[in-house]
Amino acid sequence: MKRKRRVRMLLACCVVAVAAFGWYASTAVRPPDCEVAFSAFADGDGQPLPENGEEVTWDELTERAYQDMVSSGRCEPPAARWRHWVS
Known part of the structure; x- marks a missing residue:
């Protein structure tokens, strides 16, 4: 019985x-x-500092800059992590 339990646990x-x-x-x-x-x-x-009266965070500013670079063609859009492993 103990062996079956170990096999199931493994x-x-x-x-x-x-x-x-x-x-x-x-x-x-x-x-x-x-x-x-x-x-x-x-x-x-x-x-x-707020932009157009709205509070922003550094993460939001970073994401906005990244999306601008993607839309201008200077960066690739996000992809599955494994795609970066094989390229």
Whole structure:
């Protein structure tokens, strides 16, 4: 009985490991060779100043700069992580 339990536990661990690897490999990421640079004015706390009366974060500004580079053709759009491994 103990051996069957170990086999089932090993099988469950393998299934979880394969599922986790599949999720990790299929997650969409930006191309590693695309460098995004932008500038913005910041307040005394280091947070970007509001644009058009709306609060923004550094992450939003970075994403906006990346999307501008994608639409202008200077960067590739996000793709599954495994595609970067094989290219």
